[in-house]
Amino acid sequence: MSFDPRIPIYLQIMEQIKKDIVSGKLKGGDKMPSVRALAKELQVNVNTVQRVYQELERDNILFSQRGIGSFVTENKETIEQIKEEMAHELLENFVHGMRELGFDDKSTLLALQQYMGREAQGNVKD
Amino acid sequence: MSFDPRIPIYLQIMEQIKKDIVSGKLKGGDKMPSVRALAKELQVNVNTVQRVYQELERDNILFSQRGIGSFVTENKETIEQIKEEMAHELLENFVHGMRELGFDDKSTLLALQQYMGREAQGNVKD
DNA sequence: CCTAGTGTACTATTTAACTATAACAGCAAT
DNA sequence: ATTGCTGTTATAGTTAAATAGTACACTAGG
Structure with a gap:
């Protein structure tokens, strides 16, 4: 995991953990890595991980x-x-965000379909 | 304009100005407010605005x-x-982001249409 | 020339995130 | 009990963003 220097690391780790839980990658009751283990894995300080766990517990x-x-x-x-x-x-x-760039909703929807299509090398419209 | 404390203020101001230009709210050749005027308007320091203008000039x-x-x-x-x-x-x-939450592209598209529909109190599907 | 408004530059200070390091507290297995 | 893992707390130092204040450089208009 690499971090965006513009955003506090602990928030980025929190987001990642929340994503993993929400997507089912981590399930209810699963044991998290120890604060020290995760700190070592992510190359951050123990205190940073501790803060993450503390906030997530809150x-x-x-x-x-x-x-x-x-x-x-x-x-x-x-x-x-x-x-x-x-x-x-x-x-x-x-x-x-798209509205602020001057896209109306229809254009936004179209842009999204094109983006998905480009990424999937196939069209989403069934 | 209120600021997200998680992100540097100068970046948020930069984004806003870029949005205003991109959407046509600010047009090519338009004079920007002076650093002092914008600083006063946004309740931030002159140096912060100066940095914004400097980065945008870069x-x-x-x-x-x-x-x-x-x-x-x-x-x-x-x-x-x-x-x-x-x-x-x-x-x-x-x-x-949606994929990381466990949504496939089809679900994402549907969620978007529902969201737009909810906001517009009408359906986007023509 | 002089003034007012402009961008620009500099120093010092504060605040928060992050780090480094250490110590303390609780649980389980040997 | 002892060892080893766990979460937790604490202190101190570093870095970057933002602030405050001042000063300098340039331009336009009176």
């Missing part, structure tokens, strides 16, 4: 047990809620 | 003349290029 996404480890919440509602929040934010950024 | 989006003012470039190609870059970045963030 948001009820993880829970930590001293001496044992940190775990993904078992609460599926919480996870679904996070997913909706994240998707909503992406939608909002995209649509509003 | 990107050939503005040009500044000492004693006179700062102006939007007359080069339409540059503006068009910026517009494409910004649109591409939005598309990329959106599509990749």
Whole structure:
């Protein structure tokens, strides 16, 4: 994982973990790497990872047990809620961003289909 | 304009100016507010605005003349290029972001249409 | 010439993120 | 008990963004 220097590292790690949970890559109850292990893997300081886990625990996404480890919440509602929040934010950024560039919604939709088509080397319109 | 504390202010101001140029709200040759005027308007320091103008000049989006003012470039190609870059970045963030949340492209497209429909209180599908 | 407004440059200070390092606290297996 | 892993807390130092304040350089208009 490489980091965007414009955004605090701990926020980027938080986002990545949330994505992994929301997409099912990490499941409810899964044990997270220890703060030290993740710090080493990501080449960041232990305190930074500790902050990540702390913030995620504050948001009820993880829970930590001293001496044992940190775990993904078992609460599926919480996870679904996070997913909706994240998707909503992406939608909002995209649509509003395109509007601010002068695209109307129809043009935006078209641009998206073209982009997806280009990436998939095939058309999304079935 | 209110600022996202997670991102440097000067970058946010840069983005806004670029959006205004790309969307046509600011046109080629237009005189920008003076660094002091914009600083006062945005409630930020003169140095911050100075940095914004300096960076935008480096990107050939503005040009500044000492004693006179700062102006939007007359080069339409540059503006068009910026517009494409910004649109591409939005598309990329959106599509990749949705994929990371576990949405396939078809679901993403549907979610977008629903979002646009909700906002417009009407359907985009003509 | 002189003034007012412009961009530009410089120094100093504050704040937050990040790092480095160490220590403390709790659990489990030997 | 001891060892080794865990989360947690604390202190200190570095870096970059942003601020505050000042000064300089240039241009236009009176």
